[in-house]
Amino acid sequence: xxxxxxxxxxxxxxxxxxxxxxxxxxxxxxxxxxxxxxxxxxxxxxxxxxxxxxxxxxxxxxxxxxxxxxxxxxxxxxxxxxxxxxxxxxxxxxxxxxxxxxxxxxxxxxxxxxxxxxxxxxxxxxxxxxxx
Numbered sequence: 610x611x612x613x614x615x616x617x618x619x620x621x622x623x624x625x626x627x628x629x630x631x632x633x634x635x636x637x638x639x640x641x642x643x644x645x646x647x648x649x650x651x652x653x654x655x656x657x658x659x660x661x662x663x664x665x666x667x668x669x670x671x672x673x674x675x676x677x678x679x680x681x682x683x684x685x686x687x688x689x690x691x692x693x694x695x696x697x698x699x700x701x702x703x704x705x706x707x708x709x710x711x712x713x714x715x716x717x718x719x720x721x722x723x724x725x726x727x728x729x730x731x732x733x734x735x736x737x738x739x740x741x
Contacts, residue, residue, distance in 0.1 A: 614655035622660045631671035640664050640671075683721045683740045687714060690733045704732050 631637050647653060647661045691701065698715055702708035705728065713719035721729070721740045730737030 614659055618654065619656040619659055622656050626660065631667045634675070637668060637671050637675075640668050644668065683726075684714075684717045686739045687721070687729065690729075690735070691715070694733070701732075704728060 626643050629636075631640055644661060644664050647657055647664075650657065653661065690696070698711050699708060701715065702711035705711050705714075705725075710719065710725075714721060714725065723737075723741070726737040726740035729735075729740050
């Protein structure tokens with residue numbers, strides 16, 4: 610049996626929290642505060658769960674478009690993905706079969722070549738062009 614939320618209750622929540630596309634850092638901070646509030650709320654309603662899911666999608670979309678493209682260069686993208694996935698230099702060294710190569714890439718001492726970008730793309734399951 611699938612539970613269905615009440616559309617009227619959902620509309621009220623959307624109005625209360627004024628959910629809308631996130632276009633500024635201020636909007637993002639507000640959405641993050643609502644998510645935090647909902648995350649810690651016990652016995653969330655179905656409508657609150659839907660709002661929570663919607664805000665997560667809006668936040669992720671904003672952050673991908675705003676933060677990743679503005680501050681992105683091949684090295685920052687590498688560091689970001691390593692941090693997000695909890696990857697260490699040692700683990701990255703195994704991918705390249707060389708800790709020296711991994712350390713040089715992470716520290717920006719070695720250029721990320723087309724070949725390295727392909728390896729990183731496969732490893733992180735992203736487009737290799739992020740590293741070029």
